[in-house]
Amino acid sequence: MLSIAMAxxxxxxxxxxxxxxxxxxxxxxxxxxxxxxxxxxxxxLPEGMGSEPSSEPRETQWDRVSQVAVSRRPAKMAPxxxxxxxxxxxxxxxxxxxxxxxTVSDMPRGNPAVKLAVTIxxxxxAKLVDAAEAEGTSVSxxxxxxxxxxxxxxxxxxxIREWEVEYGAFTDAELExxxxxxxxxTIRRKRxxx
Amino acid sequence: xxxxVYDTGVLIAAExxxxxxxxxxxxxxxxGVVPLVPAPVVAQASRSPKQAQMRRFLRGCEVIPFDETAAxxxxxxxxxxxxxxxxxxxxxxxxxxxQATVVSDDADDLRRLLLAAGAKVSIVDV
Numbered sequence: 246m247l248s249i250a251m252a253x254x255x256x257x258x259x260x261x262x263x264x265x266x267x268x269x270x271x272x273x274x275x276x277x278x279x280x281x282x283x284x285x286x287x288x289x290l291p292e293g294m295g296s297e298p299s300s301e302p303r304e305t306q307w308d309r310v311s312q313v314a315v316s317r318r319p320a321k322m323a324p325x326x327x328x329x330x331x332x333x334x335x336x337x338x339x340x341x342x343x344x345x346x347x348t349v350s351d352m353p354r355g356n357p358a359v360k361l362a363v364t365i366x367x368x369x370x371a372k373l374v375d376a377a378e379a380e381g382t383s384v385s386x387x388x389x390x391x392x393x394x395x396x397x398x399x400x401x402x403x404x405i406r407e408w409e410v411e412y413g414a415f416t417d418a419e420l421e422x423x424x425x426x427x428x429x430x431t432i433r434r435k436r437x438x439x
Numbered sequence: 440x441x442x443x444v445y446d447t448g449v450l451i452a453a454e455x456x457x458x459x460x461x462x463x464x465x466x467x468x469x470x471g472v473v474p475l476v477p478a479p480v481v482a483q484a485s486r487s488p489k490q491a492q493m494r495r496f497l498r499g500c501e502v503i504p505f506d507e508t509a510a511x512x513x514x515x516x517x518x519x520x521x522x523x524x525x526x527x528x529x530x531x532x533x534x535x536x537x538q539a540t541v542v543s544d545d546a547d548d549l550r551r552l553l554l555a556a557g558a559k560v561s562i563v564d565v
Contacts, residue, residue, distance in 0.1 A: 394501075397473045401499015405465045408456070408495060415462050423462035427440070427470075430540050430563040 358385075442537045443467060443474045445500065446530050448544030448565040450476070450484035453496035460565060461496070463542075468499050475539060477529035478505045505529055519555035522548055534560050 365373065377387035409415065415423075452460040467474060481502055484493060505513075513528035522528070527545065531552035534541045538558065543549050544565045553560060 394471075394473050397499060397501055398468050398471060401468045401473070402465070404495045404498040405461060405468070408461055408492065412456050412458070412461075415458070415465065419458060419462050420466065423459070423466045426459075426563075427463055427466045430441075430443075430542075430561060 440467065440470045440472045442539035443472055444530055444534045444537070444539045444541050445474050445476045445480065446541060446543035446545065446549070446565075447480050447483045447526060449474075449542050450480065450493050450496065452544075452565050454484070454490050454493040456492050457565075464496065464499060474500045474542075475533055475537065476500045476502050477509075477526075477533050478502055479526045479529040483526045503533055509533075516552050516555050520551040522551055524548055527552055531556050531558070534558060 373384060373387065377384045380387065382390075449460060453464070464474070476497065481497070484490075488494075509529065509532050512532045513525060516528045516531055517523060517525070527548050530541060530543065531549060533539065534553060535556040535558035538560060540560060541549055541553070541562045542565060543562055546562045546564070549562055553562070
């Protein structure tokens with residue numbers, strides 16, 4: 246009895262094997278031989294589904310499959326399909342299930358860096374190479390860092406303009422005071438560095 | 440203009456839409472200085488997605504990840520300075536690394552940490 250109970254416990258556990266169907270998670274009555282359990286017929290998925298690369302979003306694809314499967318459902322189809330089938334299919338749609346084919350066609354490939362051919366003035370190029378070398382980095386990394394900084398400045402200033410729309414634009418006096426404060430901080434830093 | 444590291448007080452002031460904080464931030468960005476913010480500072484200031492002004496402010500900042508190397512340096516600074524605030528330590532580590540001015544509302548603890556780091560950088564009030 247203990248072993249049967251444990252087996253059921255395992256079967257009812259959280260779905261660590263994502264391939265398991267809902268039907269295997271159903272409760273069985275205690276004391277009833279397992280052979281008498283009503284087991285729903287296996288749902289046959291449409292042939293070829295998932296084995297071919299598809300540009301459709303997965304949910305769309307699964308929605309279509311769900312509709313086809315339900316419309317083709319035989320009259321004697323088991324409760325697995327009659328109750329909660331849509332929900333089950335939707336749950337499956339977020340998973341990568343094994344029966345979709347041995348090749349996973351939509352595995353994420355990371356975020357590889359983009360190779361870019363750019364034209365740079367000769368004198369800028371020479372300085373760029375020197376700067377990258379001085380900082381112990383590659384030209385690509387140096388350019389990427391410079392572009393990132395420029396984009397942050399651009400977006401940051403845009404954010405400030407948005408803030409000013411809500412809270413009022415800075416007056417010239419406010420900006421002048423800010424300029425003095427920021428420059429004084431720089432002067433203090435230089436003194437501290439001596 | 441020197442690099443700048445923001446402490447938690449700056450982000451809180453930004454969320455409160457303190458005009459002086461936003462004006463200083465604008466001057467720095469216009470000068471091409473992107474303020475640095477250690478990730479623990481963001482963690483200390485961030486409480487809700489409703490803090491729209493703080494998130495808007497951070498669009499013009501570079502949030503620096505707190506990786507293993509920085510964590511060990513911060514721990515070492517805490518031991519040397521006999522302080523306990525990991526967030527302050529992350530600010531001190533970043534400031535020492537970039538020789539950056541620190542903008543903070545908690546100068547005392549930071550000064551001890553920066554002394555322990557041997558960094559000669561200034562601390563500016565928010």
